[in-house]
Amino acid sequence: MKKLFFLLLPLFLLGKLVDGIAIKVNGIPITLFDIEQAQRELGVSKPKAVQFLIRYSLEEYEIKRLNIEVTQEEIDNGIDRMLAQSGIPSKEILFRTLSLQGISKDEFLEKIKKEIAHSKLYRMVASSKVAQPSLQELRDIYSQNMERWKIADRYYITLYMSRDIGVLKEKLSNPLRFSRGVQIENRVLRWGDISPELQNILSNLHEGEFSKIFPFGGRYAFLYLSRKEGERVLEFDEVVDEIRNRELLLRQKRAVDSYFEKKRATAVIEYLR
Known part of the structure; x- marks a missing residue:
């Protein structure tokens, strides 16, 4: 958008x-x-x-x-x-x-x-069709995706921030180009001190990669991950809630997609031009 x-x-x-x-x-x-x-x-x-x-x-x-x-x-x-x-x-x-x-x-x-109405529709459709994943299913997902649960103690990043998302998009497309209105800071982030949103961003980045643009303290930002220190794998008990939520969302999406595939098959769709 x-x-x-x-x-x-x-x-x-x-x-x-x-x-x-x-x-x-x-x-x-x-x-x-x-x-x-x-x-x-x-x-x-x-x-x-x-x-x-x-x-x-x-x-x-x-x-x-x-x-x-x-x-x-x-x-x-x-x-x-x-x-x-x-x-x-x-x-x-x-x-x-x-x-x-x-x-x-x-x-x-x-x-x-409209967004809220559509969200309520999705919940209504999925509520009777989606079963809660069992503990064994969650353990299987955990063991099959060990790379996903790797974190680091410290993340060395460069943070790019601006109130103008257009300027920030230009900077992300060409980070070496000088961009007026973009504030740049080098930071060291500790895993235990950052928000779940930032944890999610960092856990999906490899060294040498840029993130997507995200909201940050009333502005917009993206970051560059230069290196990580103190890597370890999160224990199952530390991520079980995240795994459950992800699996439920995936099942809900499948249920909603299936529901509307059936609705489309019986819908009256007229192509006028």
Whole structure:
């Protein structure tokens, strides 16, 4: 996504009819503009953009059919979680940042509402179809992925930070290029002192690799991992909750994908142009 990348659903999914209708899914229109925007914002081919939008329209149809509603409290809680994850200190600063990026408060709130509705749909679909993994299944996953549980005592990194995500993207594409507005710091991080989010980023990096861009203290950042010291393998008891959560998410995704494959087979899909 181009701007506030921590938002899950791109803005083209807000349902504005600004161009000719190309496809209808159970009566829900997909316009030529929707398809072009999906291609640009998701960085995919036209056929993949069409498939994404058909799936999204099927989800919208199910939300309406199942009368899934979103309360104001759920919206407020969703915004609070977003603020905590992104490091933005207040709603006022968030809305001001959005305004500078050309996103109105109403558009943002509608976007959050849609994200929550889709999340509730996924939970509803998966709740009756997904079994909890057994302890033995979790142990098997642990033993089959030992590299995944390797950590280090200390991580020597270079941290690149900016309030402008566009500038930071340019820096990530060419780290040796001078970029005004990017703050660079060398740091040594100890595993026990960093957040779970940063632990997850570091555990997926090898020496000599750059991370993806992530929210960091009200700004955006990426890091370069130069070296690690004091490597060890986490014990099963230290990661069992993480393994369980990952496995549940994987099973839920499979259940939801299977559900919508069946819904698509019976949907009325009209290709108009």
